[in-house]
Amino acid sequence: MKTSGNAAASMDLLFWQQLKNGNEAGLRKLIEKYFNALQNYGYKFLRDEDFVKDCVQEVFIEIWNRRERVAVPESVRAYLLSSVRKRVLREGYRQRINRDDEPADLENDLNFVEFSPEWSVIEQESLAETTRRIADSLNLLPKRQREVIYLRYYQNLERDEIAEIMGVNPQSVSNLLQAAFKTFRDNWVGFFLLVELIKTGSF
Amino acid sequence: MRHPDYRNYSVDDLTRDEYFRQWVIDRDSQSGAFWSEWLAENPDCTDKVQVARAFLQALEEKNTALQPAELDQIFNDILHSSQRQEIPFWRTTVFRIAAALLLFIGLGYVSYSFLTKSRAGQPVGSRMASLDDLSPALTSDYTETVNESAEPRTFLLHDSSTVVLYPNGRLRYPNHFAATKREVYLSGRAFFSVKKNPKMPFWVYTDQISTQVLGTSFLITTGETDAKVEVRSGRVSVYMRKDVVKEETTRNNELVGMVLTPNQQVVFSTTEKRLVKSVVEQPITLHPVRQDAYVFEETPVTDVFSLLEKTYGLTFIYDASNLKECYLTANLAGESLFEKLNLICKITRSSYEMVDGQIVIHSKGCENK
Numbered sequence: 001m002k003t004s005g006n007a008a009a010s011m012d013l014l015f016w017q018q019l020k021n022g023n024e025a026g027l028r029k030l031i032e033k034y035f036n037a038l039q040n041y042g043y044k045f046l047r048d049e050d051f052v053k054d055c056v057q058e059v060f061i062e063i064w065n066r067r068e069r070v071a072v073p074e075s076v077r078a079y080l081l082s083s084v085r086k087r088v089l090r091e092g093y094r095q096r097i098n099r100d101d102e103p104a105d106l107e108n109d110l111n112f113v114e115f116s117p118e119w120s121v122i123e124q125e126s127l128a129e130t131t132r133r134i135a136d137s138l139n140l141l142p143k144r145q146r147e148v149i150y151l152r153y154y155q156n157l158e159r160d161e162i163a164e165i166m167g168v169n170p171q172s173v174s175n176l177l178q179a180a181f182k183t184f185r186d187n188w189v190g191f192f193l194l195v196e197l198i199k200t201g202s203f
Numbered sequence: 204m205r206h207p208d209y210r211n212y213s214v215d216d217l218t219r220d221e222y223f224r225q226w227v228i229d230r231d232s233q234s235g236a237f238w239s240e241w242l243a244e245n246p247d248c249t250d251k252v253q254v255a256r257a258f259l260q261a262l263e264e265k266n267t268a269l270q271p272a273e274l275d276q277i278f279n280d281i282l283h284s285s286q287r288q289e290i291p292f293w294r295t296t297v298f299r300i301a302a303a304l305l306l307f308i309g310l311g312y313v314s315y316s317f318l319t320k321s322r323a324g325q326p327v328g329s330r331m332a333s334l335d336d337l338s339p340a341l342t343s344d345y346t347e348t349v350n351e352s353a354e355p356r357t358f359l360l361h362d363s364s365t366v367v368l369y370p371n372g373r374l375r376y377p378n379h380f381a382a383t384k385r386e387v388y389l390s391g392r393a394f395f396s397v398k399k400n401p402k403m404p405f406w407v408y409t410d411q412i413s414t415q416v417l418g419t420s421f422l423i424t425t426g427e428t429d430a431k432v433e434v435r436s437g438r439v440s441v442y443m444r445k446d447v448v449k450e451e452t453t454r455n456n457e458l459v460g461m462v463l464t465p466n467q468q469v470v471f472s473t474t475e476k477r478l479v480k481s482v483v484e485q486p487i488t489l490h491p492v493r494q495d496a497y498v499f500e501e502t503p504v505t506d507v508f509s510l511l512e513k514t515y516g517l518t519f520i521y522d523a524s525n526l527k528e529c530y531l532t533a534n535l536a537g538e539s540l541f542e543k544l545n546l547i548c549k550i551t552r553s554s555y556e557m558v559d560g561q562i563v564i565h566s567k568g569c570e571n572k
Contacts, residue, residue, distance in 0.1 A: 008221075024282060031278050039267040049267075050462075060281045130257035138261060153218050154228075154262035 012076035020067050027064055034080055037155060041081055042088040044150065055091055059083045078161035081151070085165060137184060145180040148173060206237075210245060217255035227259045230268060276401070283383070283402055337408060337447060338386045340377040347375040350391075360387075364405065367394040392424040412471045412478070413447045415440045415460075433468040433483045441469045441478060465489055465516040467560040480560040482517060486540045489516045497536040497543075504529040504551050508564070515540055521564035526551070529569040 012033075018026025035056060042052035059080065063070055073079035138146055144166070151162045163170040206222065217223045226234040242249060269277070334341055350356050350368045358366045360376060362385055368374050372391030380386070385405045397405045399418025407414045407423060411430045414423060419437025424430065432441050442460040461469055461478050466486040469478050492514050499507060504526050508519045529551040535543045544555050544562070553566035 027281070028278050031281070032274060035274060035277065036268045039269075040263060040265070043265060043267060057277060057281060061284055064281060127253060127257055127260075130253055131261045134254075134257050135261040135264075150262050154259060156219055156224065 016076050038084045042084050045088045046092045055087045075161045078164045082165040145176050148176040214255045227256050340381045341388050344378045349373045362398050364398045365396045394422045396420040413442045428473040430471045434463045434465050439463045482557045486515045488514050494536045498534045499531045501530045504531050518561040525568050
């Protein structure tokens with residue numbers, strides 16, 4: 001009964017094919033559909049809105065420039081997210097070097113950040129309270145588990161797509177997700193979220 | 204639109220449902236209306252919906268949604284920044300062989316000329332040669348003016364941008380701007396007010412640095428060994444000239460530059476070979492401020508700093524908890540930014556320094572011990 005990701009995915013491939021044929025409409029559709037989500041993801045690594053926006057923009061520019069030669073990805077969404085991830089990490093790292101900061105190890109330097117939702121925009125007080133408690137428990141997770149949860153739920157991705165983006169095999173994604181659920185249970189988030197999530201361990 | 208029976212949905216199902224996501228993530232008002240109505244009819248599902256919604260919001264943190272107009276702009280920028288060559292030509296075999304040959308010949312030539320003649324009088328020629336790489340438009344069909352008078356002179360360019368050229372300044376501009384960018388070459392000192400046109404960025408080349416803007420005003424001063432850009436309004440990107448040349452040849456679209464906002468400046472010196480960002484010597488107020496806005500009475504000093512931030516568009520960095528006991532009673536109307544800062548620091552027993560175009564306040568706090 002869930003709205004299937006398949007219809008959306010095949011639309012994506014259609015847009016991608018248009019884009020490859022030099023049709024601006026395809027590019028436009030993909031931008032409309034994914035620019036926000038891509039920015040949100042990039043922002044998880046580096047708290048600099050302008051910088052992240054530029055990175056996302058450059059990803060699209062590169063695709064458009066090389067449109068005749070880019071392959072057709074299995075999942076357009078995963079391909080875009082993974083390009084943004086790489087670019088933000090690489091450019092962020094470079095920016096640090098240029099600022100003469102001590103260049104540190106890339107993986108440890110730019111991490112998937114802790115969640116700190118913007119409270120002001122969450123109008124309802126009880127909702128804000130629940131959001132805060134969930135964010136707190138999410139922040140207790142190791143960073144890779146946090147990223148898996150983010151990609152699975154916020155970006156609404158399938159296991160294989162997550163594996164592709166994070167550069168691990170699909171089984172590790174399942175393991176990370178299970179480990180995250182377990183930590184949730186141990187930390188007691190609030191029985192609702194907990195019970196419901198565990199009940200539908202569809203991975 | 205027919206909806207599934209959401210009553211049977213788990214939190215997990217909800218977070219993956221497109222219609223639910225339209226409400227929570229895309230802030231779509233139509234789905235918002237549907238969900239509040241649905242909740243009113245199914246009050247027993249409130250907790251479930253609440254958790255699913257909170258969960259997505261906790262993951263989102265920040266609403267990055269852009270307005271349709273902004274997306275339009277982005278779409279256009281992406282289209283227009285991309286009339287670039289396909290294969291980086293330095294990857295081709297022909298280029299590699301040619302490069303090796305050229306290097307060989309070049310080395311021979313350099314050692315030859317080094318041995319045969321002194322190097323005096325050589326710079327001007329080589330400058331122009333490298334400008335040729337950068338901007339063909341500025342080396343073929345152009346106009347060049349030198350201000351030999353003792354007064355600044357104003358020029359109006361075809362795109363209705365204006366340039367105030369100071370004495371001894373030299374400005375070169377093409378008789379027709381190229382299709383994708385507006386380019387000029389400057390040596391000396393000039394103040395630019397650039398007409399906004401996001402589709403055609405405006406570039407000012409000097410011997411050491413290159414400045415790119417979309418529409419704004421700024422002052423450039425170049426000397427024998429240094430160059431300086433000061434920003435009056437808008438945003439300006441400054442690059443070292445060699446990086447621009449590199450970008451032009453490799454087309455990798457990854458420039459290493461610096462972004463300046465009003466009242467910031469960047470200085471390049473050939474000795475240090477890098478760009479240094481700082482605050483301009485005499486910051487100007489960006490918005491008209493009422494005289495009495497700067498009369499303070501027992502005002503928390505952090506409020507004073509936010510007012511200064513607003514007035515001058517500069518970022519202040521300070522530890523708010525440290526300053527929470529600091530209050531200011533003073534009349535600072537009519538003083539310059541730095542006079543204001545000196546007074547504030549004296550009164551609150553703190554000091555300031557400027558780092559990277561921002562103002563950092565150091566304080567020991569104001570509690571009376």
